[in-house]
Amino acid sequence: MIKFENVTKKLGRKTVLDGVSFEVPKGETFVVVGLSGAGKSVTLKHMVQLLVPDSGTVRIGDDVISSASGPELARIRGRFGVLFQGAALLQWLTVFENVALPLREHTKMSEEEIEKTVLEKLSLLNMQEAVDKYPSDLSGGMQKRVGLARAIVMNPEIILYDEPTSGLDPVTSRLIDGLIENLRNELGITSVVVTHDLHSALAIGTRIMMIDGGRIVENATPEEFIESKNETVQRFLESQYITRRGEWEKGMKNHA
């Protein structure tokens, strides 16, 4: 579905991605982890051509997004929903209007169809009650849910999340994790999630990729990831108090 082939990107004097190759198969929840400045967001930005590689290719299915332009680029971007950090809701629009915005901008749907679609997405995220509220009346977690409703309103094949749980309390974070899982289970959506939160990564990821200094140091299933022999991975796990497989499994049972 998403394929990076030897992608290199320099920003300023720094080589931020250094020959990165990986694939995200359809229907997976692919989680990208790493320390601050590792290159996670830069990787995500290449998927929708907010950045163009200096060398290498980024493919989305049969489309090559890294060299696309004009209407072709718009069409490929239309395959995505994005929930980026700071992709804030418009404060002067209600929840309904925020979620309706992509439909008004990119489709010729009637008012009736827009209303039906927006309410359907909001109820999927359990936010139908907030339809007439303004973003400032909502908690951070509720705002993320509205952002997620907006990200899925055009029925994307792929959703990109940049730090979906940052700034949220642990309970709300797990709620967002559950929503990401539901989207995969119910709609078969492919997700790429950038996060610092390893608990979240282990809970929702079907694969976890760790980047360090613009290179991939691990790309594995959650089970393999916590058993990784890579020292950088082990240090990262230990920094979040995940040191043994047993502890993680115990944690998972508590969430179930």
Ligand SMILES: Nc1ncnc2c1ncn2[C@@H]1O[C@H](COP(=O)(O)OP(=O)(O)OP(=O)(O)O)[C@@H](O)[C@H]1O
């Ligand atoms: N537009 C830019 N111009 C110059 N340098 C940039 C630009 N965007 C990112 N960088 C640099 O590239 C590196 C990787 O940035 P990136 O945002 O991908 O990190 P990250 O892994 O997402 O980190 P964080 O967890 O802090 O968000 C950083 O050193 C950053 O300073």
